[in-house]
Amino acid sequence: MIRSILTAALLSTLVIVAPESGFAAQSSLVTDIVTKRDIDNVRLFDGVVEAINRSTISAQTSGRVTEIIFDVDDQVPSGAIIMRFDDGEHKARLLQSENSLKAAEAIRTGAKDVLDRVEKLHQRGTVAKARFDDAKASYETAKARSGAARAAVEQAKEQLAYTIIKAPYEGIVVGRHVQVGELASPGQPLMTGFSLEELRVKVAVPQQFANLIRRENNAVIHDDDGGTITARKLTIFPYADAKSNTVTIRAILPTGSRNIFPGMLLKVAFKTGIQSSLFVSDKSTVKRGEVRGVYLMHENGSLYLQQIRVGRLIDGQVEVLSGLKQGDRIVRNPLEAVISIKSMTDDAQ
Numbered sequence: 414m415i416r417s418i419l420t421a422a423l424l425s426t427l428v429i430v431a432p433e434s435g436f437a438a439q440s441s442l443v444t445d446i447v448t449k450r451d452i453d454n455v456r457l458f459d460g461v462v463e464a465i466n467r468s469t470i471s472a473q474t475s476g477r478v479t480e481i482i483f484d485v486d487d488q489v490p491s492g493a494i495i496m497r498f499d500d501g502e503h504k505a506r507l508l509q510s511e512n513s514l515k516a517a518e519a520i521r522t523g524a525k526d527v528l529d530r531v532e533k534l535h536q537r538g539t540v541a542k543a544r545f546d547d548a549k550a551s552y553e554t555a556k557a558r559s560g561a562a563r564a565a566v567e568q569a570k571e572q573l574a575y576t577i578i579k580a581p582y583e584g585i586v587v588g589r590h591v592q593v594g595e596l597a598s599p600g601q602p603l604m605t606g607f608s609l610e611e612l613r614v615k616v617a618v619p620q621q622f623a624n625l626i627r628r629e630n631n632a633v634i635h636d637d638d639g640g641t642i643t644a645r646k647l648t649i650f651p652y653a654d655a656k657s658n659t660v661t662i663r664a665i666l667p668t669g670s671r672n673i674f675p676g677m678l679l680k681v682a683f684k685t686g687i688q689s690s691l692f693v694s695d696k697s698t699v700k701r702g703e704v705r706g707v708y709l710m711h712e713n714g715s716l717y718l719q720q721i722r723v724g725r726l727i728d729g730q731v732e733v734l735s736g737l738k739q740g741d742r743i744v745r746n747p748l749e750a751v752i753s754i755k756s757m758t759d760d761a762q
Contacts, residue, residue, distance in 0.1 A: 442749055444710055447691055447741040452727060453631075454688040460616035460634070460664065460681040462673055464607035466582055469590075472597040474575035476500070481593055483586050489606065491583040496591075496603060498576035507569040510562065517555070517562040524548075524555035584608040612673060614644075614664045616681050620653045623660040631684040632664045637677075642670060644681075691733040695726060699747045706736075707743045708750035716744065716754055 476498030483495045531548040534540035588605035591597055614634055618626065626632075632644040644664035653660050664681055666673065673679070698707050698721070709719040721736030737743070744750040 442710070442753060443745045444742045445694065445697065445745050447693055447733070447737050447739055447743060449689045449739055450692050450730075451687050451689055452725075452732075453684045454686045455633075455682040456618075456622055456626075456685050457680050457682050458616050458618050460614035460679055462675050462677040462679060463613050463615050463663075464584075464609070464675045465611040465613055465665075466584065467605075467607035467675075468581065469588070469602050469605040470495075470578060470581070472498075472575075472578075472599055472601045472603055474498070474503070474572045475596070475598050476503070476576050477596050478591050478593050481589065481591075483580075483604075485586050485589055487586050489580045489584055489586060491580060493580050494577055495580055495586075496578035498578075498597065500573055500576040503569065503573040503576055507566070507573055510565040510569040514559070514562040514566050517559040521552070521555040521559040524552040528552040578603060580606070582608045583610065607675060609674065610669055612666045612670055612675065613648075614666065614679055614681055616662045616664065616683075617654070617657065617659040618662055618683065620658050620660050622683070622685060623649060623653070623662075625685040626662065626683045629684040629686065632662075633682045634664060634666065634673075635680040635682065636673060637679075638672060641682075642666060642673075690724070691737055691739060692727075692730040693733055693737070693743060694745065695729055695731045697743055697745050697747060698723070698731060708747055709737070710742045710744060716750055719743075 478496065479499050480497040481495070482497075483489050483493070489495060528548045528551070531540055531545050535542065535545040584606045586604060586606045590602040590604065597603065626647070627649050630647055632647055634642045634644060636642060645667050646665040648663040648665070650661040662683075693707060698705055699718070700706075701718075704720055705723050706718045706720045708716055710716055719736055722734045724732035724734045726732075744753075
């Protein structure tokens, strides 16, 4: 290892000055000019994945739990039945309400017939107005009772429907709060779940970046597979946390994003502006242990290995943070540079 380090140090300081014949030999080397290009200036922050649709289903009627069809970690289709209550009492109430409605309808029909007869007699002047008014009041009362009975039937049907618990959307069960045989009451939590279709990443960023991120309105999420996902929408809170001096940002993922689950920790890259940086082809760089370098061609034709510090890799181009300046000429193929150096060395000997 010491030998490798010494070799790397030697190569990093090696300068070969080519004679006239050697410079002519180097003319065949393909070189590139180091130039600047505008790239997005981004900031990386850690974010936690959240489910947009996360809810706890509660009982809307009282009843004894008779069946639990799905349990924790089960995938539930939208609209699927997940639980049933004992519906015997509710069915009896519905039947009673329906019978009451029939009776009320019969009374209303009878009162309507009486009103029609009395009205005709009243028009002929054979029945007093008071008798007509009584018949009309009796009909209105019967009509109101019929309406109340009909509402009671609808309410009984609704209560009966509440004995069958259905999933409001497709998702995964993450919590079950009742057991079979347990008596549930209205408002009691039954089951908790979330949907994987609509997800977001919650990020806390330092307040000095909030306005820049709001202006650019662009974020990319880096998943565990090395891929990237562009956020569909950004929601930037209009206030900062007084304790941490951070602003919360929610990056909405595209619908149906796969291999991403609530609770995961992911990197989120926010665009904060544009910057100009030096770039060279990644293939033109060489590695000597932990050292990265390029073969730099001097104006007099000499070649030497120039150590550089690199940043991001974008479209096959690597960002140069230090070690080069704009206008420098580097050899495109490092292997050809090594062969050329060896050839000049042999010629010099």
